[in-house]
Amino acid sequence: MLKALLFDLDGTLADTDPLHLLAWREALAPYGLEVDPAFYRARISGRLNPEIVRDLLGLEGVEAARLIAAKEARFRELARGLKPTPGLPELLAKAKEKGLLWGVVTNAPKENALHVLKALGLRPPLLVLAEEVGRGKPDPLPYRVALRRLGVAPEEALAFEDSPSGVKSAVGAGIPTYGLLTGHEAEALREAGARGVFRDFREALGLL
Template sequence: MLKALLFDLDGTLADTDPLHLLAWREVLKPFGLEVDPLFYRKRISGRLNPEIVKDLLGWEGERAEAIIARKEALFRTLAQGLRPTPGLPELLEKAKAKGLLWAVVTNAPKENARHVLEALGLEPPLLVLAEEVGRGKPDPLPYRVALKRLGVGPEEALAFEDSPAGVRSAVGAGIPTYALLTGHPKEALLEAGAKGVLRDFREVSF
């Protein structure tokens, strides 16, 4: 029996990926890196910031933290007037009426996650941050932590993601997962293990 809905944040609750792309483009431009949509999908989307910076620039430690801080500050400046993915408010109302639990599971830094949730007017009962559990997606740990804290089994939950890394994380935790087509092609999401793809939450039915 379904007891909980688990949501990724960026690209799932709101289409924030275009803003992240713009922010990364701006901070990486001085280093000769051109961040177009294909580059973003392949090298950035769904990954933790330290991994991104190490991969693209070979930086770790304070130098990496400084450029990450610049990028995230720029993102928060851009992320004003965010709107939820169509169908999300209605889905959460249905979930509440059915007594379902829900949580947000994200690789986003805490400050960004709270900024986006506040902009969307959302207060999830549980927020699981990869940076606080020690490993990020595609590792299954963030979703395993969410299941444990909610007290539900993987077969009693549904996950919603938008990136192959996120899908692999949720599926790796044993959770049936649906993927939104906000940033990645259908084939890549299904290959990662998604049960199906959605244009938005208006296509969800219990």
């Protein structure tokens, strides 16, 4: 029996990836890196910031923190007037009617997550931040923490993700997971373990 819905944040609740791409493009340009959509999908999407700058630039410590802070401040400047992914309000309303729990599980830094949720007018009963649980997606730990806090079994939840990294995290926690085609190809999401893909949440209403 379905008891809970779990959502990724960026690229899932709202199509924020174009804004992240632009912010990363500006942040990495001084280092001679050109960030196009293919590069973003392959090297950045779904990963934790410290991993990204360590992988791309070999940076750690103070310089890495400074770069990340500047990039995220720029993202928040860009992320005003956000709109939810089509069908999300209807899906959440239907979930409320059915008495389902819901929550957000994200690799995003806390300040960004709160900024995006406020911009969308959303107050999830549960917010699990990878930076607070100690490991980020694709590790299943953030989703395991979400299940534990909600008191539901993996098979009693559904997860919605937009990146292969996120899908692997939720599937690794045993949760039936669906992919949103906001940034990655259907094949990549299915290969990561998604049992189905949707263009937006209007196509997911039939799940409830």
